[in-house]
Amino acid sequence: MAQLAVLLTERGFKVTGSDKEFYEPMASLLSKAKVHTYQGYSANNISSQLDLVIIGNAVSYGHVEVAEVERLQIPYSIFPRILAEMIIADKHSLVVCGTHGKTTTSGMAAFVLRELGADPSYFVGGVCRELERSMAEGSGSCSVVEGDEYDSSFFAKVPKFKFYRPDSLIITSLEYDHADIYPDIESIEAVFAELVSRMDSESRCAVCIDDANIAKLIPSWRRNSKGGFLTYGSSSAADYILEHTAIEGGMQKVRYTSKMYGGAEFEIPLIGGYNAKNALAVLAVLTGLGFERNKVFAALKRYTGVKRRQELRFNGEVTVIEDFAHHPSAVRETIAAVKQAYPGRRLWSVFEPRSNTSRLKIFEREYLQAFDGAELIILCQVD
Template sequence: MIPEAPHHIHLVACCGTAMGSLAGMLKARGYHVTGSDQHVYPPMSTQLEAWGIPIYEGFDPAHLDPRPDLVVVGNVVTRDNAEAAATRELGIPAMSFPQALAHFFIQNRQGVVVTGTHGKSTTTALIAWVLAHAECDPNVFVGAVMRNFDSTFRLGDGPHMVIEGDEYDSAYFDKGPKFLHYRPRTAVLTSMEFDHADIYRDFEHVRSAFVRFLGIMPAEGYLVACADHYQVREVIANNPVASAVQTYGIEPGADWRAETYTSSPEGTELTVSYQNQPYGQFRAPLYGPHNIQNVLATIAVAHHLGLTPAQIASGLATYAHIKRRLEVRGTVGEVTVIDDFAHHPTAVQVTLEGVRQAYPGQRIWAVFEPRTATSRRNVFQQDYIQALQGADYVILSDIHRKESLAPSERLSPEAIVEALRHHIVGADFYAGTSGIIDQLCRDTRPGDVVIVMSNGGFDNIHERLLTALAER
């Protein structure tokens, strides 16, 4: 039973991007917020401190004294966590992160939910900015820092709540996907592939989660789906959707289509048609086929929500990309260092394709850290060999926290290197980042592009590399 007017809300495991952002949102709405986590670390720890939110180190029932009115439990928290157990024993009302986000921030707003294996953060941020730029004053939640807002969230008074809809599970007491809580009125389905191997058995298990999402779309809703992905076309065709459905894509046949496009490091210019009729010309500071799809989804959603082509074009032109998505960290000695979040093999492949389009004729170095629950496992061993062939030279690090996986489950970076060499792609493996930096300083030349792909800090390799390049 959730109290009608909670005052004190405590978040267990609050230093992740999602939980930390929720803490900030609740604080901004006037609630007294506290939190706890293990290994409290920047940047979220410093952000929480700046917001005036006290954070306890570790998990202890004493952190529930004074007794909060409500506890929000992160999805990394297990049932036997000391604070989770104490919450049950004391009878304190508890919610998962997505339940709390829906309860406190969606309410009667129209949910604009972006789902899919790839492109969620970028598409959510694009839609959010286009609406905000058009003075629609949306509420926003994204699992990455949006440069336009310098935050992972935005609180507004408009009718829309724009949310990145994650298919990951919600909490130990709520194993369903997060996006089932988000009350979609308008939705985007970008793609569907096997991912999150720690919670999904196989692709059919992943597919079932998206089928459940399609099933909660209302009759008055609107779904826009990427026609370039076979699995998306298939799931739409074979599962009833109450909402109106339109498609977008680069390939022929989509309702919303990029008829032509040209890319450079500064971005992409594209000509868009709607149901085979000219719609408009647009420019966005993004490149790569995956980002063209993200822009098309944004145009379709913004049009549905009542914006004119001129309003959409103005928003796209002034968009500042989210951090860690093809983010140029610096150029030293004419060597450009780019940071990207890509970790799934499809994301790695399309990211490299995008870099190749934007930097034609330049030598591309791909530096990859297997860090996610999926990429650390050998389920995509062969797929990474194919994906990484888009680079001229590949460097792999050891898998993150490999001791937590049985040897039979682990990805083998060394085997990927050997396979790439067989395919006449230069490749090396290093157990630590120092060896990677040494090779890049020794072997890169002016005009080269180094793209570092990891969903984590990767031992601060970006800044260390830029410093080392400046000193060579």
């Protein structure tokens, strides 16, 4: 929301906003852009002079400011709808979604397009080290948007990606998550099925065939969508086959084979086989759009990722790495990646269960196995 407020201000709108607290780096970002902020919620923050109110999904019906918006009959909207109008608009829209990896992968796609001179518009749900901001309007013909399956607001209980047009689509993974809004895996599968069904005959979707749920759903997706599908992963059935990865000189070397374009190697500064697959997805989509493969390789080599994802916080006698992984599968893969990158080192894992799903008992058994690669586990208290 802060990034959107800045973008609207740059377009010439007068923007105000309220929240319980404003933390860094967003507090400074808003202040520098001269966005007027109210700390704390009050009906007095809502003026009859407002032309539009954008309501975030952190507030619920009966909220004091929402009640005032309704009393004054001020038009209101939601973040993903405004994002679609401003960032996607009439551009070629690449939507990146999935249970895991969508922030890293959308940031990767936006960065590579920028490096290739395409000047994309983009929104990434995190802070990319190589991008000056998480949301930007470019002059090029492409847009990249991270498509979140979480709901949009209390009055729009649909995924954010419901509002995004998928001209190109990447689905990295599909597992059960967000237990506070989805009762089961079938309900998550249903919203992804709706997403792919909106592709037209010119659309293309890259999906990770190594994900068991995706592999199961591909046949029905193909039947119910006009768009085309290509697969990537370590499976020999994939269109882009990840053959081998190795850590050398601080870089992950990736070797792959494409059924259409043959084999090649490239490097990324990110560890973990899952990031090799994320890079393959971006490569497959962008070369399919006509970008030169070797130039994509060169850009991928310079993408160091997103803050709080494999972020090196200290490197001395002890190496400290921060990662946002919270789902059991993501925890397991992250631990495996760190073990591969730092062979022979003891690994201590400090885990804080902060997400709505990780606080519940749903994955109690899975968490017991997710930390198998760690020599010591420190579990923080659940508030």
